[in-house]
Amino acid sequence: MAGNNERESLKRVRIKEENDDMELFTLVVGCVVVIVGALNYKRYKVRDLAWNEHERSQKRAMWLDTLRNNRKCQEQLRFDRRCFEKLCRILRSKGGLVTSRNVTNEEVVAFFLHTLAHNLKNRTIQALFAQSGEIVSRQFHTVLRAVVKIGKYYVKEVDTTTSFFNDPKFKWFEGVVGALDDTHIDMTVPLKDRGRYRDRNGHISTNVLAACDPDLCFTYVLPGWEGSASDQRVLRDALQRHAYNLKVPKDKYFLVDLGYTNSEGFLAPYKGTRYHLNLWRGNTPTNSKELFNLRHSSARNTIERAFGCMKKRWAIMRTNSFYGKKTQVRIINACVILHNFLRFEKMDETALMNEVEQDLQNAVVQEEDGGEDYVVSVRQTEEWNKFRDDLAAKMWNDY
Template sequence: MSDEVSARYLRKCLRDSDEDMELVTIVASFIVVVATASYGQVYRVKEVTWNECERSQVRATWMNTLKNETKCREQLRLDIRCFDKLCHLLQSKGGLVTTRNVTVKEVVAQFLHVLAHDLKNRTAQALFARFGETVSRQFHVVLESILKLGDYYIKRVDHTTNYAHDNKWKWFEGAVGALDGTYIKMIVPIDDRARYRDRKGDTSTNVLATCDPNLHFTYVLPGWEGSASDPRILRDALRRPNDKYFLVDLGYTNCEGFLTPYKKTRYHLNLWRGNIPTNYMELFNLRHSSARNTIERAFGEENMEETTYLQEVEQELEAMEGIDMEEKDNDFISSTRSTNEWTEFMDQLAKTMFFTLEMTRQGKEHSVPLPAPARRSYNSWNSKMDTILTSTLYQQINEGNKGDRDFKPQAYQAVADKLRVELNIILSAAHVKNRIKVWKKHYAVITEIRNYTKFRWDEERKMLVIPVEELEDWKNYCKVITSGL
């Protein structure tokens, strides 16, 4: 019995000893943590803090480096004179003002440096010794001022200008300029190099541009990868009046709005040295090349010094009147599809040129009026076209060419082909798709009337039947619907 009591007492003493040891360990750990924190608070390296004087000194040092011509070009991509001119324009016409904490030159320099080197906000914070919110706010202030300059420098293109006095362009009545693309070399991340690799093996962006006979750019579309083809970029830029056209090279489709030279015929100007045209196609290509060379010259002149460019822009700016940016013409080209009408217009134009040249060589004064550009013929949908559309779409559903939400592209093309075969009407798949959209709008209106109004729908005649006594209510309903559109 005594042995059992001794064992119990021994186990109790061991438990008490373990609890005391655990308590001692916890207390010791707490003391170590407190001592370590106290030591770090007293002896750790202090964080470097920036006062306003040091921040201003950092920015002033950076601005002083821009007084060097080479450094200014490296940091801002502009020379000192252009930079001063830009600051003057932003201040006088863009509404940019000097504040208590920053000057116009400083904020413009920061804006240009961020754009030139694609800096992130955090990088700009360290470079300019400013907070992230300040960097972002100042950047957008300059951006808004630059956008205001667009009201002075960007003006509407006048397609009514007559170039009959220009010996190169008088043969192309209706032409508003030349169109071409150019590669601009650029540095891109490694993952994107494949997309930006052009046919010459360089990493670049493919820029589409148009210019008028006076070498003034009228349209620029940047941003496409160097691997993108010229016709693909052109489809992205389509918005042209249908009674005008551009001169383009063979990289594009000869279609309405875009006049190409003849294939397999001498074209470039350097190939005509010592040669004369012997047929209408060669004469057409010669005059086409002579006129379209305008865009090549315009691209070449963009490599001039920025100072000369800004001088010209400033002169135009001073003489410029107000600008009306309202869109007045909604009749635009929306596709690049070759048509027989456009090909015939091209042949007739070339033959007229050659006939006039032959008469001139023979000393005869005889001129033939140049043909007008071929205009698109517009087709209004009628009951026969709608019947073919309905039957063809039903057939396409049976063939599995309808997805969960809409028809597949081959279904729209099948309708266009059917219309061409049955009615000799040339439409694109986009026209068919737009017609279906019209149907959906009409169906939505009819559904609303049937479900939410008292007017009766005749299932046999497939039309609304409005009794005489409800005619006034119907007129009021139409007024309400019309006013809400």
């Protein structure tokens, strides 16, 4: 009897040991399966990521390769191939543009210009260039800083020693240094600021003061003022600010429209007399004031053409963009710098200028309401009115 009990006990112990061994074996096999599966997943995941990165690199390379065609480059970036390559070199050497290992210098400049040319959102650029949103945003601001940095080489003060006697439009105005006017550019601003930035047409915009020479190169630009600010107010600020002020020598002057006072340094046309070029079709001047206004309008039209050329090239200047207020002001400065860069490089702009001329001809005419070595205020004086009358009489006598 005792022997039977002992055998039963040994049998139960043996069965328990076999079950324990089976559980241990199952556990080991399960662990091996999990580890092998994880290794395979990691291998396939790395391979998929590498393949996706390869696809993205190919996509970027194909898009950049299309820019080697001069026509495509102008359509996408508003730059021809020669000017684009030179801009990349200048931004790297003078603008301090430094890119990361994930993007090239040409790539970031290309999507910066593409954004300005077509006013695209960050997400659109992500899809086009197959880059992350962080890279697109960071590199856009990197290139923007570099462009603003080279501004001192392209937006220069008025050269008061230059004579425009050989220019058929400016030869009648001895002492003129260019044309000056303002333009409104739509902006996106916080809700609390919309009242101040709402202009007389009801748009949320910034009032941009600018001056240019007869070659359509901007010599001064002051963006950032609220759309509700008057032209005279912006001009006074430009003359009196301590840094980056508008310098007008005492014996020189800008041509301005009826929105400004006829005062020292700023020669305005006669009020109550035909002025805009659209009004002179099929007509000839009948007195000295009309002749003066006609020639004044022909010369001052350069600032309108400069604005039109810049807005035609950069769509981001025609509608409000998706950036913050400060960034939008810097973008306006960057567009002016790039405009001057292309003027200095003599890029062929015949087709663009023809479109601008056509727009100006079809525009609806709207009449405006009316240091010691530099002009620092805007005041109407009898001396300056007499200067305008004498100049008009001289033109009429020579007519």
